[in-house]
Amino acid sequence: MLQVNFIRQNKETLIQRMKVRGLDVADKVEKILELDDLRKHLQYDSDNRKAENKKASGSFRSLSQQGKKNELEELRNQIASNKNTIKENESKLDKTKEELYDILVALPNMPHESVPAGHTDEDNEVFKAWESDLPSLHEGAVPHWELAKKYDIIDMETGAKIAGAGFPLFKGKGAQLKRALVNFFLAEASDAGFLEVLPPHLVNKDTAFCTGQLPDKEGQMYYVTEDDLYLIPTAEVPVTNMYRDTIVSESDFPIKLTAYTPCFRREAGSYGSHVRGLNRVHQFEKVEIVMIEHPDRSYDTLQYMLRHVEGLLKKLELPYRILRLCGGDLGFTSALTFDFEVYSAAQNRWLEVSSVSNFETFQTNRLKCRFKDENKKSHLAHSLNGSALALARIVAALLENNQTADGIIIPEALRPYTRFDKID
RNA sequence: GGAGGAAUGGCAGAGUGGUCGAAUGCACUGGUCUUGAAAACCAGCGUACCGAGAGGUACCGGGGGUUCGAAUCCCUCUUCCUCCGCCA
The missing domain is CATH 1.10.287.40 (Serine-tRNA synthetase, tRNA binding domain)
Structure with missing residues (x-):
């Protein structure tokens, strides 16, 4: 606000x-x-x-x-x-x-001066393109939903039986691969100085309001009427709210937090082939990084977060590009957002796996998250966050890009976490 | 789920109808002293809104009420603690 x-x-x-x-x-x-x-x-x-x-x-x-x-x-x-x-x-x-x-x-955040005008995701500006060749797959390469069946690692049907469409069930090496990715992402975040937290996965109205999900995205969240609680759509919501009604001291900056949580999204109105498999689901897992920063430094910090996410993708050896979102695609609460997309070879399309944003004071104004300067005057801090990273689509890209005739190869960096080097 | 108790400034903790935005201690900031530090002493020290300023107003968990006047009395909600029950 x-x-x-x-x-x-x-x-x-x-x-x-x-x-x-x-x-x-x-x-x-x-x-x-x-x-x-x-x-x-x-x-x-x-x-x-x-x-x-x-x-x-x-x-x-x-x-x-x-x-x-x-x-x-x-x-x-x-x-x-x-x-x-x-x-x-x-x-x-x-x-x-x-x-x-x-x-x-009802007024969205003011876009940063660098935000290009535009209406849809087609108007987003490529901030950093993938310069090498995109991977070409062997004859007979298939999309991840077929690989998932072939190796019996993701079971959409049983997930649908238990909960409904869009709730995947991971099995065997599929489940282990996900757990490995989570541990890898959390370890990278810890090494970079982010404090790991494990927040509640349900939040109250005040919390959902302060980070901007309410009233703007009311229908996108699962809502538990009996207890008046919302299932979190991202860890951003509970984690950023740790700093609701607080006055931090300038020396506390930068505040760096990370959390692994499931994310629940109703995705009402989604349909069609682009939502197939893991491309769009109601529950996915994500490691989020959240920062609270001095207003003078928040845009440098945004770049720092970009580099952190970039490092993860490099280690996973996935082809990626970074987009600067145009005004029309920019979220309600954000002043500037960069999206990371990973190339999914078998589908021949880019999948969004991370979104890194600076909210400036839009959230902190609602949160009342302030700091005092040397004259003891209080000012609103800036809040930022980014996915580092969202799991479902990373899994999709890993499966597709690393498929070979005799199995799916696990990237080197992930092997200490998976304890296997191939899914076959 | 049942029965009790509590909620006051960064923390601890006084205050049960009038000059209380709130004693006191700790913490913190500035100063004196000191070669330096500690101790001691002196001073300052909540948040928000309005105002150029002087100053004004609101806030003692939230909301409502009684009164000329409420931190203090009444109603209501929330949270936390203790005990019992149930339980991963």
Whole structure:
């Protein structure tokens, strides 16, 4: 959520930048400023009347000790009438705040200056392309869902029987490969100085609101009505909320956290061949990295996170490219996002395996996550996160790209974790 | 699930209707002293909004109420702790 003061000071920039998302927010911005002025006015008036009443009730005791009944009565009336005005004022104030909030909460983050304009994923800019040749497969190479069947490592049918379509069941070396990937990713994150946490996998409304899933993505999350809880769509949600209502000191930066969790997504409305196999599922596993950083350094930190993710893909020997998302494809809460895509040879397409974003103060404003500068003034911190990495699609790409006539070869870096070097 | 108890500033912990934004201790920051450090002493030290400033207002788990006046009384919700039951 953007701050009103920020909007006030950066009105023209905001209107211009929102255009890359395809939004015209000029009217909304005017309305926000107008409502905020009204809010200030009403509050000022109420504050003054409250101050008057406070003074008046201060003299109450001495008057009553002196037995001045008439004065007391007059005082009581004066306070009562003031109180009525305050009450009316405050109900107007509440309405104004609500109206203001409704507009603010529906306003997405302001895109970073480097975000290209565009509507769909086709307008995304290739930030770093894969420069070597893409792997060419042997005669008779097949997509991962067929490999999964052939080696009996992923069982979609049984998953569907147990839960429903889109809930894969991993078996044998398939399950072990996933566990190996998780351990590999967590070990890499730990080595890079990220603190591992294992957060709750269900979260309450406040938590889902603060990282921006509510109200924007209400229908995308599984919701447990009985207990009023949401299943997490990503570890970003519980992990970032560790810093809700906190004031950190500047020396705590950069805060680096990592977590492995399952991710649950309803993916309502998805269908067709591009959702086949592991391409799009309701439950997948992911190692997430989250950082809280000083505003001056958050874009350097974003690059640092990019390098971390890149390192993982290099070690896994997977062909990848990095995209800078265009305005139309940019998430609601993000100011700048880079997507990592891995080339899936048998499907001959790029699969998104990571999304690394800087949210600037969009989340921390809701979280109230602040730090104090040397003058003890508090400012909102910046929050960032990225997948490092999402498992299902990495598995899909590994299976497809590494298939040979006599089995699927496990990349060197992963073998200490799998304890086998081939799936056959 | 049943029965009790608790929730106050970074932490600990006073405060049961009036001058309490809140004693005290610890922690922290600045200063004095010291070759340096420690100790001691002095001063400062919550958050947010409005205001150029002086200053004003709100906040003692959340919400509502009583009262001229609420941290303090009433209602309600939430969380935590203890005991019993159940249990990975």
